[in-house]
Amino acid sequence: MPTEIDRDGVRRLADQGAQLAEVLPANEYAEDHLPGAINLPLRRLEAQATQLLDRHRPVVVYCWDAA
């Protein structure tokens, strides 16, 4: 289970080299995403996660909101 973090946690982890992954569709990612985030749409998450993410660095995933 992923550990839930808040905005300050995201900033702290990003400063420490964590990878940010937005799981929203590509068009939403193209409009706005957190600095440095990559796009891993949910549908392609399993297939692409191992290709795009470094398993040795923390990963922060996010979508639009908590709903």
Added chain:
Amino acid sequence: MYHYAAGKLDWLAAGLATEGSNALRPRAGDVARRDVPTAALGERLGEVAERVRAAGWDACVVVNPQRVVFGLLRAKELAADPGLRVEEAMRPGPSTFRPYVSIVELARLMTDHGLESSPVTTSDGRLVGLLRRRDATRVAEELGGEGGNGGEGGGGG
């Protein structure tokens, strides 16, 4: 693995930088004046009015020590009895906007609703700045009527 549950909406509402096509378009947080004077609830109106005028402003945002917005003093309220406390003279609970909302959309909304100025706040109510209609409409006109960038949920407070 970490989960930022509050997500992109929370990030945008805090006025933090983003990347992407919308990041190039001005939003409320970019145009809001961050140098707007502020006042505390317990201050005397006369002292506040003097300070606001000296700074070249005709409006002032009332905040608590955490910069959470409680009210607004526009020209009319600033001209009231100088002996009043700020909390007695202010307009409580003003309409607020979130920093990520398109300035084009807000210029239209402020014009339609006759809003001279509105505080821009984060999702937890902290002041980012004061958005003045004349600033919003000027920037929107400079953009030449480009479309907005979507701004549902922009209101609040």
